Amino acid sequence: MSDALVVFDAPLGPAGVALPHDLDLVIDAWVDIRARMIREKPEALTRDEWAYLIVFLSRENLCAPFEESFGKRSSRNERALSALYRPRGEVAVWLPNNVSLLGPLTLIYLSLTGQRLCLKAGSRSDDPTRTFLAFARSVVPSGPLARYLECAITCESMERDDPRHAEYAARAAVRIVFGSEDAANAVHSLPHPTESIGFSFVDHQSEAWIEASAMTEQTLDLLLDVFAVYGQAGCTSPRKAVLIGADQDDVRFVGDALIDRWNRKARSRPAVHEASENLLAAQWARANGWDAAIGRDNGVVILSGEWGAPMVPMGRCLAVLGGSLEQAREHLPENIQTIGHVVRDPGEPAWMEVLAKTHVRRFVPLARMHHFGATWDGQEYWRQLFEVVEIGR
Amino acid sequence: MRSMLDRPPYGARDDAEFLAEMKRLDEHHRRGCPVYAAVHPQARCAESIEQIPFLHIGMFKHFDLRTNFRGASFARTLRSSATSGTMPSRIALDLESSKAQSESTQAILQDFIGDERRPLVILDSSKSLRARGEISARVAAAMSLRSLASEMRFVLEVDGESEAMAFSALEEVIEAHASIVVYGFTSILWKVWNPVDWPEALSRKVSNTRIDFVHSGGWKKLEAERVDRSTFDTRLLASCARGSRVTDYYGLVEQAGIIYPLCSEGFRHVPIWAEVLVRDPFTGATVTGESGQLHLLNVLAKGAPYHSVLTEDLGRVVEGPCPCGRIGRRFELIGRMPRAELRGCANV
Numbered sequence: 112m113s114d115a116l117v118v119f120d121a122p123l124g125p126a127g128v129a130l131p132h133d134l135d136l137v138i139d140a141w142v143d144i145r146a147r148m149i150r151e152k153p154e155a156l157t158r159d160e161w162a163y164l165i166v167f168l169s170r171e172n173l174c175a176p177f178e179e180s181f182g183k184r185s186s187r188n189e190r191a192l193s194a195l196y197r198p199r200g201e202v203a204v205w206l207p208n209n210v211s212l213l214g215p216l217t218l219i220y221l222s223l224t225g226q227r228l229c230l231k232a233g234s235r236s237d238d239p240t241r242t243f244l245a246f247a248r249s250v251v252p253s254g255p256l257a258r259y260l261e262c263a264i265t266c267e268s269m270e271r272d273d274p275r276h277a278e279y280a281a282r283a284a285v286r287i288v289f290g291s292e293d294a295a296n297a298v299h300s301l302p303h304p305t306e307s308i309g310f311s312f313v314d315h316q317s318e319a320w321i322e323a324s325a326m327t328e329q330t331l332d333l334l335l336d337v338f339a340v341y342g343q344a345g346c347t348s349p350r351k352a353v354l355i356g357a358d359q360d361d362v363r364f365v366g367d368a369l370i371d372r373w374n375r376k377a378r379s380r381p382a383v384h385e386a387s388e389n390l391l392a393a394q395w396a397r398a399n400g401w402d403a404a405i406g407r408d409n410g411v412v413i414l415s416g417e418w419g420a421p422m423v424p425m426g427r428c429l430a431v432l433g434g435s436l437e438q439a440r441e442h443l444p445e446n447i448q449t450i451g452h453v454v455r456d457p458g459e460p461a462w463m464e465v466l467a468k469t470h471v472r473r474f475v476p477l478a479r480m481h482h483f484g485a486t487w488d489g490q491e492y493w494r495q496l497f498e499v500v501e502i503g504r
Numbered sequence: 505m506r507s508m509l510d511r512p513p514y515g516a517r518d519d520a521e522f523l524a525e526m527k528r529l530d531e532h533h534r535r536g537c538p539v540y541a542a543v544h545p546q547a548r549c550a551e552s553i554e555q556i557p558f559l560h561i562g563m564f565k566h567f568d569l570r571t572n573f574r575g576a577s578f579a580r581t582l583r584s585s586a587t588s589g590t591m592p593s594r595i596a597l598d599l600e601s602s603k604a605q606s607e608s609t610q611a612i613l614q615d616f617i618g619d620e621r622r623p624l625v626i627l628d629s630s631k632s633l634r635a636r637g638e639i640s641a642r643v644a645a646a647m648s649l650r651s652l653a654s655e656m657r658f659v660l661e662v663d664g665e666s667e668a669m670a671f672s673a674l675e676e677v678i679e680a681h682a683s684i685v686v687y688g689f690t691s692i693l694w695k696v697w698n699p700v701d702w703p704e705a706l707s708r709k710v711s712n713t714r715i716d717f718v719h720s721g722g723w724k725k726l727e728a729e730r731v732d733r734s735t736f737d738t739r740l741l742a743s744c745a746r747g748s749r750v751t752d753y754y755g756l757v758e759q760a761g762i763i764y765p766l767c768s769e770g771f772r773h774v775p776i777w778a779e780v781l782v783r784d785p786f787t788g789a790t791v792t793g794e795s796g797q798l799h800l801l802n803v804l805a806k807g808a809p810y811h812s813v814l815t816e817d818l819g820r821v822v823e824g825p826c827p828c829g830r831i832g833r834r835f836e837l838i839g840r841m842p843r844a845e846l847r848g849c850a851n852v
Contacts, residue, residue: 194795384841386785387816390563398567401594412667 119181124193126181128497131198131225139171140256141219145169147250155237159340160212167216167483174487176220196497199308200284201227205276206240207290208233213242213312216483217287218264222256224496229264229279234268242264273364277301285496286362288312309493315448319477320351320439323357323455326365327459330377330453330477334429335416337451337480339378339411342427347449347473350422350430355454357433359417366404366415366431373406373413374429380408385427392426399423400429418442440465441468448488449473451480505777507801509604513611513775514830519553522581525803526556526811533809536571539563540809548783553724553779558799558812564758566592570807575600578807584641584757585721595757597639598807605761605804609648612775615830616751616765617652617685617716623677624653627669627688627696629662641757645720646687648763653685660696662760669696675706682745683714689721690752694736707743715744718751720763722840754837758813762802764837767828771799772819778802782821782835783814795820795838 116127117134123252145165152161166172178184181196189197200209201219206214214232218240221228232240244266251257269275280286280301286309303309319334334352341348354361381389386409393412396403399421401414414423414430418438422430432442450471454462457474466474472489485493505525508517515721527550533540544557563569570578591605626646639647650656659673678682682723684732688697697717699707717740726736737750742754754772755763764772764780782796783789790799805811818838826834 278799313748330533381785382842383785383797383818386844387560387814388562390788391560392562394543394560395566397543398563400542409788 117186118185118192119177119183119255121182121194125185126194126196127192127196128181128384129197132259134177134223135225135253137225137256137259138170139166140251140254141173141222142170143252144247144250148246149350153242153246155242156239160239163212164215167219168200173223176223176493178498179485180491184192186386192502194502195481195500198224198496199227199498201229201282202287202496203231203279203283203284204280205230205286205288205290205294206233207294208235208238211345213289213483214238215243218244218266220483220485220493221496222259222264224415225255225259225263225497228265229283230264230266231276231279232266232268233502234270238268242266245414247258251435252453283307286310287492299336308495310490312468312490312493313446315346315446315472315488316444316482317345317347317449317451317473318439318443318447319352319451319480320355321452321477322355322435323350326354326454326455331394332366332376333370333390333453333477335369335373335376335411337430337461337477339427340412340481343425345481347482349451349477350428352429353439354431354433355439359433362415362431362433363402366402366413369429369431370404370406370411373411378407378410380428381410381464386410389428392423392428395425396423396428397428435464436461440469443471445470447471447478449475451475451477453477506605508777508803509607509764511776513608513615513777513785514699514832516831522803523550523553523556523715523778525777526550526553528802529803529805529811530556531654532573532743532806533571533811534574536573536795537809538570539567539569540571547763548761551587553801556801556812558801559809560591560814561756561758562574563814564595564810564813565591566792567811568594568596570596573806576807579638582641582644582757582760583638588764593757595760595810596808597760599758600634601760601804601806606648606651608761608777608783608802608804609763610651611766612763613649613652613751613753615720616767620683621652621654623681623684624649624656625674625684625686626656626658627660627666627679627686627692628658629660630658642689642721644756644757644760645689645755645767648761649685649687650720653724660692667692667696669702671703671706675709678706678709678713681713683716684705685718686715688722690719690736691721693717693719694726694731697740697743712742712745714746715740715748716751717749718753719726720753720755728847735741756800756813758810759800759802760810761804762800764835767830767834769826770836771822771826771828771834772837773828774835776832777804777831778842780819780821780833780835782819785841792821792823797841798835798837 115130115133119126147167148165232238248260283305288298289312292313295313299309389409389412391404393403396414401416401420404413412428428464447470512664545631550556578596580597582595582597657677659670661668699710740750751765753763762778779801781790781799783799785797795818798815798817801812820836822834
């Protein structure tokens with residue numbers, strides 16, 4: 112049942128979205144908890160993670176899924192709708208053990224639909240999703256969001272053979288799986304309602320593409336900052352920085368400059384085993400033909416080299432390569448997800464021509480590589496949480 | 505190398521001789537091992553042992569490292585046990601190094617359990633020996649005690665995942681000898697050596713036998729069961745005659761032939777043909793008195809560059825003479841590096 116109909120100016124005419132709650136009150140409640148978040152942070156989340164969540168809970172960002180899916184909010188009290196959207200129903204989400212912020216981010220976006228949500232979270236006691244949910248439940252004042260968080264969300268960890276996996280799949284109108292291909296296949300092969308839909312967000316890699324002529328000192332800092340968040344552990348994190356139009360001298364120059372800037376900026380020390388792993392990554396890379404330089408505290412490894420040298424799948428290891436746009440395209444991994452760009456005009460037809468021939472899912476500014484949105488891995492998953500009622504006259 | 509092995513393991517060392525040997529090995533591996541040469545392309549003019557280049561222990565998991573040299577004869581590949589779902593290390597064993605490593609192990613162990621030749625009871629299955637080409641760390645550890653044994657007896661019956669003591673085989677040895685050596689991986693020794701549950705006659709015979717228990721391998725499984733060293737030793741020693749001993753040694757397949765038994769004072773002693781440095785994990789600088797990453801060196805490795813290996817174990821070099829009386833460097837083994845799981849956004 113719909114409690115509120117929210118109208119948007121969709122390109123083909125006014126579109127109504129039927130929600131089981133007052134959207135404005137829900138968004139207000141999320142925005143308001145940021146004041147508490149600034150004052151207190153659960154230990155289980157890092158400062159960077161917490162800061163990202165605070166930014167994510169801006170009003171603009173919470174309105175974005177609706178606006179991207181249905182258009183701008185209509186200021187008129189329009190009733191002559193050209194389409195009506197209603198949530199499909201219960202959503203089940205499977206998160207892997209080591210997932211970082213995707214759990215809380217997904218929870219926030221899905222809460223906007225007001226649908227019952229079952230989250231299979233990580234088993235660790237400091238799991239970010241359970242931690243964030245507990246925090247939100249403790250600070251959101253009474254109202255529709257508080258009721259939703261308390262009554263409509265189940266968040267639990269479970270082993271692989273737990274019967275609750277099957278229960279989730281049997282009930283859910285939408286299945287969302289983050290994890291390995293095997294995990295996604297296992298979930299989607301469980302008996303599920305015929306008309307339910309499933310999304311799989313599986314193993315992906317990302318790269319930064321930087322036009323040599325657009326490279327600045329700020330770009331170097333930005334590249335390091337974006338990379339530093341997850342190293343190679345994030346699917347949205349650049350494993351390679353490709354300098355379009357650069358030669359080997361440029362590559363070496365940029366590699367040296369990155370190490371120099373890493374060493375000059377105060378950063379927290381890596382964990383002991385991460386420092387050790389970076390040392391191993393540097394030796395492994397040298398054995399693979401890369402020129403490998405290690406940053407302060409063994410905190411990062413910057414590789415400079417030529418196309419064809421095998422990548423090193425571990426450590427906080429960023430490879431810098433130079434060449435033509437065609438070379439960059441040829442060497443994209445099969446499971447490419449995001450290209451973070453620093454180019455003069457990303458709308459140029461040349462970029463679109465190249466992207467059309469690849470599996471790239473996101474072509475976004477370098478600074479936005481990690482930004483989670485209503486479209487992910489090329490799938491408009493958030494829009495598809497709703498089904499459409501065609502309205503003809 | 506030869507001259508060092510001819511001397512007792514614990515004594516005053518000629519550091520210049522050791523450094524010269526390590527520099528020779530560094531160059532030897534650079535010439536014969538392409539991976540080592542790629543990682544360390546240029547010879548360093550090392551003026552101290554601290555400046556000898558090393559390989560990270562993980563390199564042995566990802567590369568088949570082998571050093572070719574004139575007269576090299578490779579017999580087998582030593583494979584680590586690969587705990588916790590990690591890849592195993594593979595060490596190419598050449599005959600020349602194997603012989604030296606066997607002598608090394610014998611000399612070190614003799615210093616702890618004496619040179620009397622006794623039956624060696626191995627808590628493993630004889631089937632473990634049958635794999636050709638590769639040898640597991642568990643079997644290699646057992647076989648390294650061979651030179652101390654008057655005879656060897658495998659007393660474990662392995663059926664898939666289950667392991668049980670072959671009572672008759674053990675009984676045969678015990679009936680004929682008043683003193684024996686028992687070797688097992690730490691977790692297996694704890695699991696299967698429990699005479700309270702054995703046939704009464706056998707338990708009685710064991711209680712009259714003097715036993716030197718020698719064990720190696722991690723404590724992870726026992727820590728999960730909340731078994732500490734004192735509990736472990738007490739149970740073993742309660743089962744046998746007075747004068748029995750328990751010797752726990754630390755060793756890695758990436759340092760074949762070099763073992764570090766725990767002395768009566770709780771320290772590990774470094775034989776003169778090896779060296780242990782402790783490095784700051786962030787700067788690589790060597791530290792004394794502080795804990796850090798163990799860097800193990802030895803002069804016995806010709807067939808692959810495991811002469812200088814940075815481990816993922818933490819330890820602390822302790823200065824001053826050890827009350828146990830052994831001379832030379834000693835260190836305290838702290839354990840494996842803590843491994844917090846890396847957080848990614850979804851894909852790892």
